[in-house]
Amino acid sequence: MPADGVMTVYEDHLGVIWVGTFGGGLASIDRNTGHPFSSLVNVATDADGSPLILVSRLSTHTANIEVDPRASVLLASTGKGDPLAHPRLTVLGTFANISRDAPHAARVRRRFLSRHPKSGLYAGFGDFTFWRLQVVSAHLNGGFARAADLKAADVITNLEDAAEIVEIEESAVEHMNADHPDAVRLYATKLFGEADGAWEVTGIDPDGLDLALGDRIMRMPFAERVTTGLALRKTLAEWGARARAQ
Numbered sequence: 001m002p003a004d005g006v007m008t009v010y011e012d013h014l015g016v017i018w019v020g021t022f023g024g025g026l027a028s029i030d031r032n033t034g035h036p037f038s039s040l041v042n043v044a045t046d047a048d049g050s051p052l053i054l055v056s057r058l059s060t061h062t063a064n065i066e067v068d069p070r071a072s073v074l075l076a077s078t079g080k081g082d083p084l085a086h087p088r089l090t091v092l093g094t095f096a097n098i099s100r101d102a103p104h105a106a107r108v109r110r111r112f113l114s115r116h117p118k119s120g121l122y123a124g125f126g127d128f129t130f131w132r133l134q135v136v137s138a139h140l141n142g143g144f145a146r147a148a149d150l151k152a153a154d155v156i157t158n159l160e161d162a163a164e165i166v167e168i169e170e171s172a173v174e175h176m177n178a179d180h181p182d183a184v185r186l187y188a189t190k191l192f193g194e195a196d197g198a199w200e201v202t203g204i205d206p207d208g209l210d211l212a213l214g215d216r217i218m219r220m221p222f223a224e225r226v227t228t229g230l231a232l233r234k235t236l237a238e239w240g241a242r243a244r245a246q
Helices: 004-019 060-067 105-115 117-123 164-181 181-191 227-245
Strands: 023-029 034-041 052-056 070-075 088-098 128-143 146-151 200-205 208-213 217-220
Touching: 023 060, 034 052, 034 060, 052 060, 052 070, 052 105, 105 117, 105 128, 105 164, 105 200, 105 208, 164 181, 164 200, 164 227, 181 200, 181 208, 181 217, 181 227
Parallel strands: none
Antiparallel strands: 023 034, 023 070, 052 128, 070 088, 088 128, 128 146, 200 208, 208 217
16 A cells, blocks of 8 residues: 555554444435435444444434435544544445344344444344445545545455454454453553553454443554464464563
8 A cells, every 4th residue: 555645544543433433424315305314323343344333213314225225424533623633434335234134143233232232222122223334435534635535445354264253253252351351451551552441352353353441442453464263362462472571
């Protein structure tokens, strides 16, 4: 990837936006007028980074995407000062409903509720369903005069060689949180300078780990793609040794 200013911002901030956002702006196409209809939704990600939402069929935005599934999701990193000085990413694509009996429904539900545990209060209601955005393109704005149009491959993780890591993700997350909470804590505090606390792993994919401490979430990227359980154990052991050495 070119090492110009825009791409540097992309490399530095895309993970922060993608993983560090709880809510996002959903722009659907109003089924009555054809105008853009903007709303706020909770956003999580599937194993490949595709945005996931949980919405009620009673809401206007759900009625809109049931008629025309084309939509975009705006993810923004917030902070002090001018909001326009912070990076944001608009992801464009087509939403697909995840039926309760779909092969990947359990994974989608687990990953979403790991990011939004309070949504478990209503995730089982009959009118609530999960939707997954099939990304076709994206637009990154890293701040003033820093923007780039991106292809789907720039923001979506290729899972073709990663069936094993996707399959063992749930057990690996449970194992790390139950048996190695001190290591997870050290990852966040020693390797990435985060505040001390009971950090938990919420997701694992070939490109990195997602961690959470209450409302604070962070992304820990792997130096190299991790597609097997053996490679994951090796990487986490190396992280642990580095963290304890500091």
